[in-house]
Each structure stands twice: as structure tokens, then as C-alpha cells.
Amino acid sequence: MAQDTLEQLLIDRQRHIAAGATTPLPTQYPVNQLAAALHPETQYLKITKVVTHDATARSFYLAPDPTKGTQHLAYFQAGQYLSVRITIDGSVVTRPYAIRSAPQSALNDEYILTIKRVPQGFVTPYIFNHWRVGTTVTASAPMGTLTINPLRDQSHIVAIAGGSGITPFYAMASAILDGTEDADLTILYGSRDHHHILLGDELNAISTQTDRVHLVNVLSDEDYPGYETGFITADVIRRHLPAGPVSVFICGPDALYQFAQKELTAFNLPAGRIRHELSGNYGDPRQAPDYPDSPANASVQTFRLTVSVRGQTQTIPARADESVLTAMERAGIHAPSACRSGECGVCRARVVSGQLFVPNQDDHRRLADKTYGYVHTCLAFPLSDCELDVPVHALANQFG
Amino acid sequence: MKTDYDVIVIGAGNGGLAAAVTAAKLNHKVLLVERHNLPGGAATSFTRGRFEFEPSLHELAGYGPQDNPGNIRQFFDWAGIDVQFHAVPDAYRMINTGKDKLDIRMPTGIQNFMTTLIQAVPGSQASVQAFFKIAIENAQVFAQLSAHPEALDPATLATQHPLFAKYGHQPYQRVLQALDMPAKAQEILLAYWCYIGIPSDEFEFAYFASMLVSYVTYSAYIPQNRSHEISSALVQALQANGGTAWFNTEVTQLLTAEGAVVGVQIGDRKLYAHEVIADLLPDTVYSHLLPAEMVPTTELKKANARELGTSGFLVYLGLNRSATELGIHDYSTFIARDWDTRHQFAGMHQLHGNDFMIMNCLNVANPTCSPAGTSILYATQLFFGDSWDQVRPQDYPHLKTQLARDVITRYEQATGVHIQDSIEEIEVATPVTFARYLRAPEGDIYGYYGQPWDQMVARSLTAAQEDEPLPHLHFCGGAGHMLDGYSSAYASGQFAARQASHNLQKEVL
Incomplete structure (x- = not known):
């Protein structure tokens, strides 16, 4: 125990050090291994099955690709997404796709992504043309916070979904069915007509197996018996609102969110009871109310963007109506990104010079980042020539 | 020998940031390399909804008032750190909910x-x-x-x-x-x-x-915009003094020549420096960055004789009511069933029954830290990482919720303040979270545990002689002479940089 004098304390220190073992130090620790299992830096995946739902929607079944080092899939919470990295014609892009399968399926090393083809899109047509059984896919760990938290959320969740925005709620419905999640779920699901309801039959199947999942189809372009017609308005919501407190989760295009948010004001829900995820669907920055005034009918300007990575720079074009992340991806720069909605912060980069526009409504930057000149490149649009210091990854996996 | 930098600092935790800024202020050419995309290590922040949370700082010691500045305020002033700090109004409230009931506020x-x-x-x-x-x-x-x-x-x-x-x-x-x-x-x-x-x-x-x-x-102090503000200001100070910071960049090994450290490997690049400062546990350097035969036997024995420090479990709450509405008036509330520290210490080794916690309400010291009508609370518990060793991935989300609920309930019972109905945002950090972001063994946030021979007095009095276990290699951070904590890490970083600077000056002579 304690020593009488400081000299003796130091002798004691030497004695303890000298008595230390010479066995090799551990290189693995269980808590770090659990962290790596839950949050792997990269998941190398392989497509095992492709299901065609209709001309515009397919499900891709993914398994780990042990030849590249992924032995098992990371567990996740229903509502989370994978950021998938794809190289298309020299562009290196990411896209967030919600995991549609139940968390339980990850324990059996299966994820399912259900993807809708966007006709004029850049990535989904590529996926539809190239992803086959056997194709390898590189993805992030599961990410995102559109998940049920019993300490925060009410026990009944009202989900408002449009198009492929249904996928996180499909995972939630599955997790409620198998007992992983303890909640009730009412899904208000907007589609064009009854022929185009993504995962409609599968959702019906779940709601017939459990009375905790209720499905309400809302068709914008068709009257169909038993379905709501029009948009997901306050009236539609009111008709299907369960008794008692609810939390509302919204997932789909930005337009759906803007619309639903307006309709929901009628219900005076306390702050925190409306949650949403943009899923990388931010629109044209020039439509933002706080976009700086520019001459009417002005054509879209293209600026010079200088990108500095560990002291090496290159200059690329950057359009005013596209994020600087997109500009970097077009140039083949492996810029980090994940949620593509301004939220997760993975794409944080330092502005060395120049002006960028960040729409206030979706600005989730840290306060100090605003002061010290950092942007989330996925939601930053050039207003002048710019220089950015971008932390492109140079990582090894230190703790395996 | 040709070098790319005078000093390379590995890790931008508080120790590494202080080391890099100090070396740059002493006119050395500095490269700071950080694996994560943010500076600060635990001195950071994260946002959920309309809240920005403080992940780790409770109270910054050694800052002090303007007319009586402590070591840390002097360092920040010297480095040109322009951050607004708030003094924490009271020392603490302490509640014993067990048989020796106690509830006292200390000014x-x-x-x-x-x-x-x-x-x-x-x-x-x-x-x-x-x-x-x-x-x-x-x-x-x-x-x-x-x-x-x-x-x-x-x-x-x-x-x-x-x-x-x-x-x-x-x-x-x-x-x-x-x-x-x-x-x-x-x-x-x-x-x-x-x-x-x-x-x-x-x-x-x-x-x-x-x-x-x-x-x-x-008094203790906290920054206006969470610890991320301090860390960002330190990065800016580094850059303003000619230094460079690279993020998302991992050092894979130390380069050595004739038994001395001469640089670092990053991807396929070798970067050479006169001095290397590691804001890492020596365990990590010796097990991952150096081949076994390069590790001096005394250092291996020392690392084996030492014990890992504790990790933490934190519950971050963004509430949709103000602290006043909720009846919260205390910045720090320490709550336990038993104030025998051995009892509390034993609780840190088990997953259930750890009954000691601290609840902080940021708004009490920093009223504008969240939007009007809201407040930020965070609860802290200490856990040794090994208490989480047996947790399976599929049990992890539920376990977090269960322990968080327990912490919230005990706070409510101890204080009579009701918060469960006001939770707008919640996030939980566990030893697994710290292992993920800080990458320290077992999610350790306290460096090495302070065995009697390995506490502040013994470490400080041997700091100079135990520096440079290999020539030109220095350590700072939680393993430093002041043990864990923000002020300690800042002090250890400055010390490491001065030791490195001393070597560089000898070189010139």
C-alpha cells in the first residue's frame, strides 16, 4: 500500500514495473470486437437472390462476402439504412438504402434492399442494369436514427410513407411481428394506384398475422375499394389515428415530408413526436426559402472547386445546383458520405475559401462547425469558386 | 536524415491537440493525424434534432476566472483560443438514497x-x-x-x-x-x-x-458550444501556427531506425519526423504500431503491470421543457444508494446493480445551450469495459434501453423531478460506443487505472525519466502524468510537446 516517503513511492513504482509480465500484450478486446461487429468500417456483401416486384422495383438479397473479409453481417435496428458505395463511369457515389428485412435476418446473414428505379436517376438505372446474383456490393455499417426508442417514442407509431420510403417501415412491421420490437404500427402508405404498391402484398401478409400492424393504402391517382384516395391529408390521418398518444415517423421524398408536416400541424403534437428521414432526397437548393437572391432565369453557374486531400490538391467543376459532394463524386474523388441529407456528419469538410449555401432547414451541423468554417458536403452548394480540405479516408482496421 | 515534419502527433484527442498546438506555437513544423473525422476524441459533440449534446465534459478544471487564471486558461490564452466559457454555479448536489439518507447542495x-x-x-x-x-x-x-x-x-x-x-x-x-x-x-x-x-x-x-x-x-467551467468548440478552436490554432491536421487518417505503424522512432506509416506513404508524440495508450502502440522485438522489455513489463481504466455509460436527453419548468436547479447531481466508494467501485464491474450515477443539466450553467423551452440533461455512470464483454450484438439495443430507463427512473426517484414525459431526443453511449469512436482497449476513457504506484505523484515525479521509451517517442493523453480528464490531457500534451521541442533544440545546437 502507500509508502511513507516519496522516495519509497518511486522505489515501489520501479518494483511493480520490474515485476510486470513479459507476455505479449493482447491485440483483441471483447468490447472492441463487439463494436466492430456492430459498426464495421465496411461490409463486403454479395447478392444471393434478386426478386423483381414489377418493372420499377426489385429486391436484392445480400450475404456477407468472406473472400473480402466480411464473415457476418452487422446486426441493426429496424429503420436503419446501409450506405452503398458504387463506382459508375469513374464517379464514386454512395446511396443510403433502408434495410427492408427484419433485424433477425441479419443474424442469419441476410439483408434485403428493395430499390425503386428512378427513370432519370444516375444510380438506380445502373443498379437495375448491373446487379445480378453474384455481384459484390460494398456498404457501410447500418446507420440512421429513424428507429423506435421506447424511452422517447409513444408505444403506437404512425408511419407516413411514400414510394420506397416504405422500406424502413416494412422492417419495423417485420420486427413487431417477430417480437423484436414492442410497439403498434399504423402505416399510411401513399402510392399512385393499386397496381403500383411496392411490397403491398408482403405488407398485407404481415398485417393479417398480427393485430399490431395496420396498413392504410392511400392512392393518389385512383379510387379503389377499401383504399383512401388522394394525398395523406390531415383528414386521412385523423380517420386512422389510433386512440392515445402516438409518434409519427415520415419517410419518403422531400415533397411528401413537407406536405405531411403541414398536415400534421393540426394535431399539435409535442416536439419530438414527429420524426423523419430524408434518405438522401434533398431537392434543388435554389428552391430553399433562404437561397440567396439571384437574377430571374439565370442559368445554373458552374464554379471551380479546389479539393485538398492530405496536402494534394485538384480543381474540378462544381454546379451551383448540385452539392459539392456530387461534384467530387463526378470527379472520381472518394469523398466520405453516408446519409446524404445533411444529418450524419460523415461528409464534414473544412472550407478553406469561398462561399457555400447550406439550407437552414436541413442544417444539422454542430454549432462550432458553423463558426469555424466546416460544411457537410452533401448539403453544401457553391456560391463562388471554393477550396475545401476533404478528409478522404486512409484507414486500416487497427483492432480488426 | 531528411524529415517531412519536426513533430508528428498521432491522435487528436485532448492530449494530442494540446501537443500539436504547443509544438506549433514553439515554431516547429507539425502534422497532427487523427483516425476519426472529428478532433477531440471524447471532447466533441453530436446533434439529434434541435439539440447538440456534450458527450463527456462535466467540469473543466484549471481554467479559473480571468483575474486568477489557472493553467488551462493560461494555455488557451497563449494558444489564442477564443471560446466563451461559463462558470458552473455550484459545486454539486449529493444524494444518498440508501439507509444513510442524505441530500445536500455544496456551493x-x-x-x-x-x-x-x-x-x-x-x-x-x-x-x-x-x-x-x-x-x-x-x-x-x-x-x-x-x-x-x-x-x-x-x-x-x-x-x-x-x-x-x-x-x-x-x-x-x-x-x-x-x-x-x-x-x-x-x-x-x-x-x-x-x-x-x-x-x-x-x-x-x-x-x-x-x-x-x-x-x-x-469554479469549474464549460464552453458555450460543447467541447467540440474547444477542439475546433485548437485545430484552428494549430493551422494558424503553420501546422497541419489530417482526419480520417490512420497511422498503421511507427517507422524506426537504429532503435529510434523516425516517422509513421500512413497507407503507402512513409512520413518522417524528428519527434513522434502518441496520444494513444502505450498498450496500443506496443501491440499494433511496433513489431514486438522493438518494444523495450521494461515497457512491456510496465504495460503488463498496469491496468486499464474505466469506461462510461451515458444517457443524453433533449427535453421539450425548460429546466425551470421541470424544477431542475442543479448542474451536477451525484446519486448513489451507498457512498462507500468500494461499493460504488464494485458496481462498475457488473452490468446490473451499478447504482452510482451523476446527472448534469447543461442549461443550469449554460442557459442558451438549447432552444428556449427545452433543456439538455445527461446521466453518467462508470463501467469497466469487461462488464460488457459478454454482450451479444442482438442484445445490445435492448440492454441500452433497459439501463437508460433504470438511470432515468433512479434520478426521478432521488430528486422528485419527472422527466420521462418530456423526452424529445435520447441517445445512449456505452463502452462499446467509446471503443468504436476512441478505439481504446475495452472502451477505456480513463487511461490506465491509478494503482497506488501509478497515480499522479509517482507518474509526475518520473515523467521526465520515463519519457522516450524509444528515442524520439513521447506519450500524452489519459496515460499521461495527470491521469484522465480534460485538464490532465491538455497538461500532458503540453509536457510531451516541450520534451519534443527540447530534443529539437538540441538537434539545432
């Missing part, structure tokens, strides 16, 4: 603090006064050791600071007993033990007493 200011303590514990006056007399001298020496561990030795201390030499390295419980302090007064004094995580029968008096004197006399 700042030595006189106020002593008066409150003496009133609460009749018959404690003499021992409390004696305690503060010794504690104040110990705090002065502590500040010197913190800033300049190389400048003091046992002989000097024995002649110049007899109270420190006599009491400084004794377990503080033994000192308080020698002063005949009543048990209840001892209990009220020991709130801060958890900041270092060493039970009272082993925790040396000097550190404990200095923390208390520092917080009570000079």
Missing part, C-alpha cells in the same frame, strides 16, 4: 463550502479546517506538477512542501481519518472521486484534495 467558494459542510455535520469544524489547510498547499504543488512535472523531485518537495511530502501520496481516506473527520463529512467531500475512478482507500490525497480545491475555489 463554490471555500468559505461557503466549509460553512455548509460544518453546518451539515456538527463537530466537523476542526477537521474540515485542517483538511483545507493541507488541501490548499497540496493543490499548489499539484498545479506545479501538472504544468512542469520535470521541475520537482522528492528532496525538493520534502523541504519546500512538507505537507505535500507527508500527505500527498497517502490515500485520502487515511488522511481524513487521521484528521478525525466525522464519517458524514468524509462522505460529503468525496463526490469527485468518480472523476478519477480510484476508491478512497487508494486514491492519493493530493489529487483528490486538489480537485476539490480547484473546483470549489476557482
Whole structure:
């Protein structure tokens, strides 16, 4: 125990050090291994099955690709997404796709992504043309916070979904069915007509197996018996609102969110009871109310963007109506990104010079980042020539 | 030999940031390399909805008021850090919910603090006064050791600071007993033990007493915009002084030549430097960045003789009511069923039944930290990482919720404040979270555990001689001479940079 004098304390220190073992130090620790299992830096995946739902929607079944080092899939919470990295014609892009399968399926090393083809899109047509059984896919760990938290959320969740925005709620419905999640779920699901309801039959199947999942189809372009017609308005919501407190989760295009948010004001829900995820669907920055005034009918300007990575720079074009992340991806720069909605912060980069526009409504930057000149490149649009210091990854996996 | 940099710092935690800024201010060419995409390590922030949360800082010690600046304020001023700080209004509220019921609020200011303590514990006056007399001298020496561990030795201390030499390295419980302090007064004094995580029968008096004197006399401080603001300001200070910071960049090995460290490997690049400072546990460097045959036997023995420190479990709450509406008036509330530190320490080794917690309400010290009508609370528990060793991935989300609910419920029961209905945002950090972001073994956030021979006094008095286990390699951070904590890490980083700078000056001569 304690020593009488400081000299003796130091002798004691030497004695303890000298008595230390010479066995090799551990290189693995269980808590770090659990962290790596839950949050792997990269998941190398392989497509095992492709299901065609209709001309515009397919499900891709993914398994780990042990030849590249992924032995098992990371567990996740229903509502989370994978950021998938794809190289298309020299562009290196990411896209967030919600995991549609139940968390339980990850324990059996299966994820399912259900993807809708966007006709004029850049990535989904590529996926539809190239992803086959056997194709390898590189993805992030599961990410995102559109998940049920019993300490925060009410026990009944009202989900408002449009198009492929249904996928996180499909995972939630599955997790409620198998007992992983303890909640009730009412899904208000907007589609064009009854022929185009993504995962409609599968959702019906779940709601017939459990009375905790209720499905309400809302068709914008068709009257169909038993379905709501029009948009997901306050009236539609009111008709299907369960008794008692609810939390509302919204997932789909930005337009759906803007619309639903307006309709929901009628219900005076306390702050925190409306949650949403943009899923990388931010629109044209020039439509933002706080976009700086520019001459009417002005054509879209293209600026010079200088990108500095560990002291090496290159200059690329950057359009005013596209994020600087997109500009970097077009140039083949492996810029980090994940949620593509301004939220997760993975794409944080330092502005060395120049002006960028960040729409206030979706600005989730840290306060100090605003002061010290950092942007989330996925939601930053050039207003002048710019220089950015971008932390492109140079990582090894230190703790395996 | 050609070098790319004078100094390469590995890791932008508080220690690494302080080291990099110090070396750059001393006119050296500095590269700071950080694996994560943010600086600060635990000194960071994260946003959920309309809240920005403080992940780790409770109270910054050693900052002090403008007219009586502490070491850290002097360092920040020297480095040109322009951050608004708020003094924490009271020292702490302490609640014992067990059979020895207690609920007391301790103010700042030595006189106020002593008066409150003496009133609460009749018959404690003499021992409390004696305690503060010794504690104040110990705090002065502590500040010197913190800033300049190389400048003091046992002989000097024995002649110049007899109270420190006599009491400084004794377990503080033994000192308080020698002063005949009543048990209840001892209990009220020991709130801060958890900041270092060493039970009272082993925790040396000097550190404990200095923390208390520092917080009570000079107050603790917190930044306006969470710790991320301090870390961002330090990165800017580095850049303003000609230094470079690379993020998302991992050092895969140390480069050596003739037994000395000469640089680092990053991807396929080799970067050479006169000096390398590692803001990493030596364990990590010796097991991952150097081949086994390069690790000196004494260092291997030392690493094996040491024990990992504790990790943490935190629950972050963004509430949709203000602190006033909720009836919250305390910045720090320490809650336990039993204030025996051995009991609390035992709880840190088990997943269930860890009944010691701290609840902080940021708005009490920093009213504009969240939007009007809202508030930010965060609860902290300490857990040794190994208590989480058996957790399976599929149990992890539910376990987080279960432990968080337990913490929230115990806070409500202890204080009568009801918060469950007001939770707008919630996030939970566990040892797994710290392992993920900080990558320390077992999610360790406290560096090495302070065994009696491995606490502040012993580490400080050997800091200079144990520096450079391999020529030109220095350590800082939680493994440094001041153990864990923000101020400690800043001090250890400055020390490491000065040692490196000393070598560089010798080189020039």
C-alpha cells in the first residue's frame, strides 16, 4: 500500500514495473470486437437472390462476402439504412438504402434492399442494369436514427410513407411481428394506384398475422375499394389515428415530408413526436426559402472547386445546383458520405475559401462547425469558386 | 536524415491537440493525424434534432476566472483560443438514497463550502479546517506538477512542501481519518472521486484534495458550444501556427531506425519526423504500431503491470421543457444508494446493480445551450469495459434501453423531478460506443487505472525519466502524468510537446 516517503513511492513504482509480465500484450478486446461487429468500417456483401416486384422495383438479397473479409453481417435496428458505395463511369457515389428485412435476418446473414428505379436517376438505372446474383456490393455499417426508442417514442407509431420510403417501415412491421420490437404500427402508405404498391402484398401478409400492424393504402391517382384516395391529408390521418398518444415517423421524398408536416400541424403534437428521414432526397437548393437572391432565369453557374486531400490538391467543376459532394463524386474523388441529407456528419469538410449555401432547414451541423468554417458536403452548394480540405479516408482496421 | 515534419502527433484527442498546438506555437513544423473525422476524441459533440449534446465534459478544471487564471486558461490564452466559457454555479448536489439518507447542495467558494459542510455535520469544524489547510498547499504543488512535472523531485518537495511530502501520496481516506473527520463529512467531500475512478482507500490525497480545491475555489467551467468548440478552436490554432491536421487518417505503424522512432506509416506513404508524440495508450502502440522485438522489455513489463481504466455509460436527453419548468436547479447531481466508494467501485464491474450515477443539466450553467423551452440533461455512470464483454450484438439495443430507463427512473426517484414525459431526443453511449469512436482497449476513457504506484505523484515525479521509451517517442493523453480528464490531457500534451521541442533544440545546437 502507500509508502511513507516519496522516495519509497518511486522505489515501489520501479518494483511493480520490474515485476510486470513479459507476455505479449493482447491485440483483441471483447468490447472492441463487439463494436466492430456492430459498426464495421465496411461490409463486403454479395447478392444471393434478386426478386423483381414489377418493372420499377426489385429486391436484392445480400450475404456477407468472406473472400473480402466480411464473415457476418452487422446486426441493426429496424429503420436503419446501409450506405452503398458504387463506382459508375469513374464517379464514386454512395446511396443510403433502408434495410427492408427484419433485424433477425441479419443474424442469419441476410439483408434485403428493395430499390425503386428512378427513370432519370444516375444510380438506380445502373443498379437495375448491373446487379445480378453474384455481384459484390460494398456498404457501410447500418446507420440512421429513424428507429423506435421506447424511452422517447409513444408505444403506437404512425408511419407516413411514400414510394420506397416504405422500406424502413416494412422492417419495423417485420420486427413487431417477430417480437423484436414492442410497439403498434399504423402505416399510411401513399402510392399512385393499386397496381403500383411496392411490397403491398408482403405488407398485407404481415398485417393479417398480427393485430399490431395496420396498413392504410392511400392512392393518389385512383379510387379503389377499401383504399383512401388522394394525398395523406390531415383528414386521412385523423380517420386512422389510433386512440392515445402516438409518434409519427415520415419517410419518403422531400415533397411528401413537407406536405405531411403541414398536415400534421393540426394535431399539435409535442416536439419530438414527429420524426423523419430524408434518405438522401434533398431537392434543388435554389428552391430553399433562404437561397440567396439571384437574377430571374439565370442559368445554373458552374464554379471551380479546389479539393485538398492530405496536402494534394485538384480543381474540378462544381454546379451551383448540385452539392459539392456530387461534384467530387463526378470527379472520381472518394469523398466520405453516408446519409446524404445533411444529418450524419460523415461528409464534414473544412472550407478553406469561398462561399457555400447550406439550407437552414436541413442544417444539422454542430454549432462550432458553423463558426469555424466546416460544411457537410452533401448539403453544401457553391456560391463562388471554393477550396475545401476533404478528409478522404486512409484507414486500416487497427483492432480488426 | 531528411524529415517531412519536426513533430508528428498521432491522435487528436485532448492530449494530442494540446501537443500539436504547443509544438506549433514553439515554431516547429507539425502534422497532427487523427483516425476519426472529428478532433477531440471524447471532447466533441453530436446533434439529434434541435439539440447538440456534450458527450463527456462535466467540469473543466484549471481554467479559473480571468483575474486568477489557472493553467488551462493560461494555455488557451497563449494558444489564442477564443471560446466563451461559463462558470458552473455550484459545486454539486449529493444524494444518498440508501439507509444513510442524505441530500445536500455544496456551493463554490471555500468559505461557503466549509460553512455548509460544518453546518451539515456538527463537530466537523476542526477537521474540515485542517483538511483545507493541507488541501490548499497540496493543490499548489499539484498545479506545479501538472504544468512542469520535470521541475520537482522528492528532496525538493520534502523541504519546500512538507505537507505535500507527508500527505500527498497517502490515500485520502487515511488522511481524513487521521484528521478525525466525522464519517458524514468524509462522505460529503468525496463526490469527485468518480472523476478519477480510484476508491478512497487508494486514491492519493493530493489529487483528490486538489480537485476539490480547484473546483470549489476557482469554479469549474464549460464552453458555450460543447467541447467540440474547444477542439475546433485548437485545430484552428494549430493551422494558424503553420501546422497541419489530417482526419480520417490512420497511422498503421511507427517507422524506426537504429532503435529510434523516425516517422509513421500512413497507407503507402512513409512520413518522417524528428519527434513522434502518441496520444494513444502505450498498450496500443506496443501491440499494433511496433513489431514486438522493438518494444523495450521494461515497457512491456510496465504495460503488463498496469491496468486499464474505466469506461462510461451515458444517457443524453433533449427535453421539450425548460429546466425551470421541470424544477431542475442543479448542474451536477451525484446519486448513489451507498457512498462507500468500494461499493460504488464494485458496481462498475457488473452490468446490473451499478447504482452510482451523476446527472448534469447543461442549461443550469449554460442557459442558451438549447432552444428556449427545452433543456439538455445527461446521466453518467462508470463501467469497466469487461462488464460488457459478454454482450451479444442482438442484445445490445435492448440492454441500452433497459439501463437508460433504470438511470432515468433512479434520478426521478432521488430528486422528485419527472422527466420521462418530456423526452424529445435520447441517445445512449456505452463502452462499446467509446471503443468504436476512441478505439481504446475495452472502451477505456480513463487511461490506465491509478494503482497506488501509478497515480499522479509517482507518474509526475518520473515523467521526465520515463519519457522516450524509444528515442524520439513521447506519450500524452489519459496515460499521461495527470491521469484522465480534460485538464490532465491538455497538461500532458503540453509536457510531451516541450520534451519534443527540447530534443529539437538540441538537434539545432
